[in-house]
Amino acid sequence: MSYFVTGATGFIGRFLVEELLDHREGEVFVLVREGSLPRMEALVRHWGTGRVVPVVGDLSTEALGVDPAWVAEHRGGIEHFFHLAAVYDMTADDATNEAMNVGGTRHALALAADLDVGCFHQVSSVAAAGELQGAFDETMFAEGQHLPSPYHRTKYESERIVREEGTVPWRVYRPSIVVGHSQTGAMDKVDGPYYFFGLMKTMRDVLPAWLPLAGVDMGDTNVVPVDYVARAMDHLAHLPGRDGEAFHLVNPEPQPVVDMINAFCAAAGAPTFAIGLDRGLARRLPRALQPAGLLAAVGRVTPLQAALDLVTSRVGVPAEVLAHTSFTAVFDSRRTERALAGSGIAVPDLESYARTLYSYWEEHLDETTARDPRIRAALQGKHVVITGASSGIGQVTAHKVAQAGGVPVLVARGKDKLEEVRAAIEMRGGQALVHPCDLSDLEAIDRLCEQLAAELPSVDFVVNNAGRSIRRSLRLSHDRFHDFERTMQLNYFGAIRLVMGLLPTMQAQQRGHVVNVSSIGVQTNPPRFSAYVASKSALDSWSNVVASELVGDGVTFTGIHMPLVRTPMIAPTKIYDKFPTISPAQAADLVVEAMVARPHEINTLLGNVGAVAHTVAPKLTFRLLNMAYHVFPDSAAAKGEGGTRESEQIMLAKIFKGVHW
Numbered sequence: 001m002s003y004f005v006t007g008a009t010g011f012i013g014r015f016l017v018e019e020l021l022d023h024r025e026g027e028v029f030v031l032v033r034e035g036s037l038p039r040m041e042a043l044v045r046h047w048g049t050g051r052v053v054p055v056v057g058d059l060s061t062e063a064l065g066v067d068p069a070w071v072a073e074h075r076g077g078i079e080h081f082f083h084l085a086a087v088y089d090m091t092a093d094d095a096t097n098e099a100m101n102v103g104g105t106r107h108a109l110a111l112a113a114d115l116d117v118g119c120f121h122q123v124s125s126v127a128a129a130g131e132l133q134g135a136f137d138e139t140m141f142a143e144g145q146h147l148p149s150p151y152h153r154t155k156y157e158s159e160r161i162v163r164e165e166g167t168v169p170w171r172v173y174r175p176s177i178v179v180g181h182s183q184t185g186a187m188d189k190v191d192g193p194y195y196f197f198g199l200m201k202t203m204r205d206v207l208p209a210w211l212p213l214a215g216v217d218m219g220d221t222n223v224v225p226v227d228y229v230a231r232a233m234d235h236l237a238h239l240p241g242r243d244g245e246a247f248h249l250v251n252p253e254p255q256p257v258v259d260m261i262n263a264f265c266a267a268a269g270a271p272t273f274a275i276g277l278d279r280g281l282a283r284r285l286p287r288a289l290q291p292a293g294l295l296a297a298v299g300r301v302t303p304l305q306a307a308l309d310l311v312t313s314r315v316g317v318p319a320e321v322l323a324h325t326s327f328t329a330v331f332d333s334r335r336t337e338r339a340l341a342g343s344g345i346a347v348p349d350l351e352s353y354a355r356t357l358y359s360y361w362e363e364h365l366d367e368t369t370a371r372d373p374r375i376r377a378a379l380q381g382k383h384v385v386i387t388g389a390s391s392g393i394g395q396v397t398a399h400k401v402a403q404a405g406g407v408p409v410l411v412a413r414g415k416d417k418l419e420e421v422r423a424a425i426e427m428r429g430g431q432a433l434v435h436p437c438d439l440s441d442l443e444a445i446d447r448l449c450e451q452l453a454a455e456l457p458s459v460d461f462v463v464n465n466a467g468r469s470i471r472r473s474l475r476l477s478h479d480r481f482h483d484f485e486r487t488m489q490l491n492y493f494g495a496i497r498l499v500m501g502l503l504p505t506m507q508a509q510q511r512g513h514v515v516n517v518s519s520i521g522v523q524t525n526p527p528r529f530s531a532y533v534a535s536k537s538a539l540d541s542w543s544n545v546v547a548s549e550l551v552g553d554g555v556t557f558t559g560i561h562m563p564l565v566r567t568p569m570i571a572p573t574k575i576y577d578k579f580p581t582i583s584p585a586q587a588a589d590l591v592v593e594a595m596v597a598r599p600h601e602i603n604t605l606l607g608n609v610g611a612v613a614h615t616v617a618p619k620l621t622f623r624l625l626n627m628a629y630h631v632f633p634d635s636a637a638a639k640g641e642g643g644t645r646e647s648e649q650i651m652l653a654k655i656f657k658g659v660h661w
Contacts, residue, residue, distance in 0.1 A: 001026040002077055004117070006059065006108055007084030008032070008052075009039055011188040012123065012178060015230035016082060021049055023234060029078070031057045031064055031085065042423065059085050059104040063111045071114050079118040080237055081168075083108040086123070086158070087151070094150040101154035105161050113167045120170045121237050124159040126222070126250060127152045128174060129329040137332035138174075138246045145329075159246075169243040171236070175229050176222035176250040176331065182353040183227065185360025190367075193223065193260060197268070197361050198368065204270040215261075215273030219326030220254035224347055225357075231345045232336070239339060248333035251347045257326050260350060267355035268362075359566075362585035363396045364424070369592060370403040378596040380405035383456050387439055387498065388466030390417035392567035393517060396588035397463060402430030404592075409433045409452065412466065439466050439494040440486070449501025459505045461595050464495040464539070465517045469532045473629070477531075484531045491535035496542055503555065510554040515594045516543055517587075520563045523603065524610035527629035547600070558594040560602045562587055 003020055007013040008030035020028050032040045032054045044052045057064040063071075085108075087100045105122070112120045129136040130145035130152050141163065147153040162170050179194075180187035187194065229249050236247050262272040340346070369375055384401045388394035390412035398408035402425045410418045415436040422432040433456075437448040452459060468490045470483045477483055499514055506512025518540055521533040543557045550556075566581040590602055603611075613621040 001079045002074070003028045003080045003082065004031070004055075004078050004112075004115070005029070005082045005084065006031040006064070006104075007086065007123075009036055009043065010084060012175070012226055012229055013082075013084040014043065015181070015226050016084065016233055017052065018047065019230045019234040021047060021051060024238075026051070026079075028052050029055050029074070031055055031059075031066070033058055039427075042427075059107065060099055062107055063114060064107050066111055071111070074115060076116045078115050080121060081108070081112040081115070081117040081119070082121045082123070082233075082237070083112075084123045087154075097150040097154040101151075101158045102161070105158035106165070109162065109166050109168075117168055119237070119243060120162065120166060120168050121233070122159060122162045122170060122172045123233075124162075124172050124174045124246075125155045126174045126176045126248065126327070126329070126331055128156040128159050129327075129331070130156065132329045134330065135332050136329040138248050138335040141246070171243060172246040173229075173233055173236070174246060174248050174250075174331075176224055176248075176327075178226050178229055179223050180225065180357045180360055181227045182225035182348050182356065185353075185356040185358075186226075187357070187360055187365060190361075190365055193264060194361055194365065196261065197264065197358060198366070200265050200268040200270045200358075201362070201366070201368070203265070204268050207271050209269050209271055211271045213271050213273045215258050215275050217275050218257035219328075220330070221257045221260055221326050222250050222254060222331060223260060223350060224249060224251055225353060228345065228347050232340060235343050235345055236336070236339055242339065245335070247336040247339065248331045249336065250331045250333050251350075252333050252337060254327070254330055255350065263350050263354040264358055267358040359583055359585070362583055363588075364399060366585065367403060369400040369589075372404075375404045375592060375596055378404075379592075382406045382460035383409055383433075383458050384461040384463060384595070385409045385411060385452065385459060385498075385502070386463045386465060387411045387495075390414050390421060392465075392584050393562075393565060393587045393591065394463070394465040395421050396584045397465065397591045398432060399425060399428075399430075400588050400592050402428070402432060407431050407433060409435060409456065411435050411437050411439070411448065413438045439498070440490045442493065442497050445494060445497045446501055449498065452502065453505045456505075458509055459502050459512060460509075461513050461515065462499060462502055463515045463517070463591060463595075464498065465591070466494070467491050467517065467536075469529070471528050472531070473528045474530060484534070487531040487535040488538065491532070492538040492542070495539050503550075506555050507550075507553045512555045513595060513598055514543070514555070514557045515591055516540070516557065516559045517591065518559045518561050520561045520604060520607040520610070523561055523607040523614075525614065525625065527625055528632070556598055558599055558602060560590050560594055561604065561607045562590065563604050563607070 001024065003024070003026065005013060005017060005020075005028060008017050008028075009032065013030075017028055017030065028051055030040065030052060034056055037054060037056070040054050044054075055066055055070065057066040083105065085100070085104055087097050109120065126136075128141070129143075130147040132143055132145035136143070141159065147156055159172055162172065177192045179192060190197075232247070232249050236242065258273055258275055265272045379401055382401075384398075384406050386394050386398050386401070386408050389398050389408065389410035394410075394412070398410055398421055401408045408425070410421055410432055412418055413436065415434065418434045418436060422434050425432040435448060435451065438444050468487050470487055472480070472483060495516065502512075516539055518536045519533065521529050522537050522540055525533060540559050543559060547557045564581045565587045566583055567587075594602055610621075
C-alpha cells in the first residue's frame with residue numbers, strides 16, 4: 001500500500017508521516033518544492049527510513065506540477081492521498097488563502113484523479129462552520145453559515161470542491177485549533193493561543209502568581225494536540241466503508257476561553273483570571289452584546305481593527321486573532337468518537353499537557369531575545385562556548401544566543417544530541433558549532449581548547465554550565481568518597497581547566513567573559529548536598545580570586561547562584577516533581593543577562609537572605625537547616641519507600657522557593 005502526502009514538511013503533515021511510518025507499510029511519497037528539498041532530506045534523515053520518497057512539485061501549479069512520467073508510472077498504485085498543504089493562519093490575506101487553500105485543493109484533486117487513487121483525504125477545519133450558532137455535527141456542511149474571514153471562506157470553499165467536484169472517493173477531517181505535541185510540546189510556529197504566551201511571560205515577571213485578576217467570559221474555544229490529530233487521521237483513514245464522511249477532530253467538551261488561558265497562565269507561573277459575572281447570566285445577553293461578540297465586531301471594522309492592532313501588537317497579539325478567540329458553534333464529534341472506540345486514541349485534558357506546551361514555546365519559539373536590541377548588540381557575531389549544551393539550561397541558552405545573532409559553540413559528551421541541537425538552531429535560521437568533549441577528562445579538555453583556539457576567530461564568552469549534582473547525606477557517604485571526587489572533577493576541575501585553556505586566547509583579544517552557573521546552595525548550604533555545594537563553592541572562590549588578576553586583561557567573570565531549575569539533572573529526585581522550580585528558559589535568561597550586563601554575581605532574594613542569615617544568625621540558621629534535614633529524607637524514601645512527610649516537604653519548598661532540599 002502506497003501513500004501520497006502534501007504538506008509533509010508542515011506541522012500536522014510531519015506527525016502524520018511519522019504515524020504512517022510507524023503503523024503502516026509501503027512507500028510514502030511526499031510533495032516538496034525544489035527549494036524545500038534540503039529541509040525534506042533533513043526530515044528523512046531524522047525519520048531514518050528509505051520509505052519516504054520526495055516528489056518535486058508545487059501547490060500553485062496545475063496537478064501540483066508533478067512530472068507526467070512519474071504520474072504514469074504510479075497510476076493505480078497509490079491507495080491514500082492525504083492533502084494537508086494549506087495556509088493555517090488567521091492573519092493571512094485573501095490572495096494567499098485563495099491561492100493555497102482553494103487553488104491548491106483543485107490541483108491536488110486533479111492529481112489524485114490522474115493517479116486514480118483509492119481515497120482522497122482532505123484536511124479541512126472547523127472554520128468551515130463559520131459563525132453558525134449552536135450544534136454543528138459531522139453530517140452538516142452547507143448550512144448558510146456566515147464566513148467572517150478569508151481563512152473561514154477558503155476552508156469552506158476547499159471542502160466544497162472536494163465534495164462536489166472530486167471524481168475519487170473522499171474523506172474530510174475537520175480539526176479545531178491544533179496545538180503542540182502533548183508529550184514533547186513540539187510546535188512549529190506561534191499561532192492560536194501561543195500568541196498570548198508572551199503576555200503571560202510578562203505577567204509572570206512583573207506580578208505575583210497568587211494575585212487574582214478580573215476576567216470576563218469570552219465564550220468557548222476548542223484546542224487539540226497535534227499527536228491526537230495525526231493518530232486519529234491515520235486510524236480513521238484506514239477504516240473500511242467510511243468514504244464520503246467528515247470527522248471532527250475536536251475536544252468533545254467545549255473549553256471556556258478563560259479556562260484555557262488560566263491553564264497556560266498556571267503553566268507559566270503567571271496570575272490567573274476569575275470571572276465575576278455568572279456565565280449563565282452572561283449567555284442570556286444577545287451574542288452581539290457578549291464580550292466575545294463585541295470583540296469580534298470590533299475586529300471586523302477596519303479602522304477599529306487597525307487601532308486595536310496598534311495596542312495588541314505591542315504584546316505580540318494580532319488584532320485578527322482577538323476577533324476569533326472563541327467559537328459560536330459547538331462541534332458534535334460523536335461519529336468520530338464511535339469510529340475511534342477501542343483504539344485508545346482520545347483527546348487528553350489540556351491541564352495535563354499545558355506546561356509541556358508552554359515550556360516548549362519558552363525554550364524554542366519565544367523570540368524575546370531576538371527582539372531585544374541590547375542583547376543583539378552584545379551577542380551578535382560573538383562566539384559563545386557553552387558546556388552542557390545538549391539539554392536543559394545549556395540547550396536553551398544556545399537557542400537564545402543564536403536568536404540574537406551569536407554563534408553558540410556546543411560542548412557536551414554526546415555528539416548525537418549536540419547535532420540535534422545544532423539542527424534545530426539551523427532550522428530556525430541560526431548558526432551553531434558542535435565540539436563533543438568529555439568534560440571530566442582533563443586531557444580531552446586540553447585538546448578541545450587547542451581546537452577552539454585554532455578554529456574560532458574569537459572566544460568571546462565561556463558559559464560553564466555542565467555540572468553533576470549528588471544528593472546524599474554524609475551518613476550514607478562514608479563508603480562513597482568517589483561522590484566527592486566526581487563532582488569536583490566536573491564541576492570544579494573541568495570548569496577551571498577549560499577557562500585556563502581558553503584564557504590565552506581571551507587575553508590576546510583583550511576581551512572575554514566567563515559565566516559560571518553556580519547554585520543557590522552556595523549561599524544557603526542545604527543538607528545532603530555537601531559534595532555538590534562544595535564543588536560549586538570552589539568554582540566561586542577560584543573565580544573571585546582570579547577575577548582581580550585578570551581585570552587588566554579585559555577578562556571578567558559572573559557567577560549565577562541559580563535556584564532549583566526543572567532540568568534532567570534533578571529528575572531522579574522525585575520529590576522535586578511537586579516543588580516550585582524555574583524553567584530552563586528562565587535560567588537561560590539569567591545566563592544571557594550575565595553575558596549582556598556582566599555583573600559580578602546574579603543572586604535571588606532568597607539566596608541573599610540565606611547568605612545574610614548564615615552571617616548574622618548562624619546557630620538559628622543551622623537549626624532550621626537541621627529541621628529540613630529531618631523533613632526531607634534520603635533518596636530511598638524520596639523514591640516512595642516510606643516517605644510520610646510530603647505535606648511538610650511541600651510547605652518548606654514553597655516557603656524557601658528554589659532551594660535544593
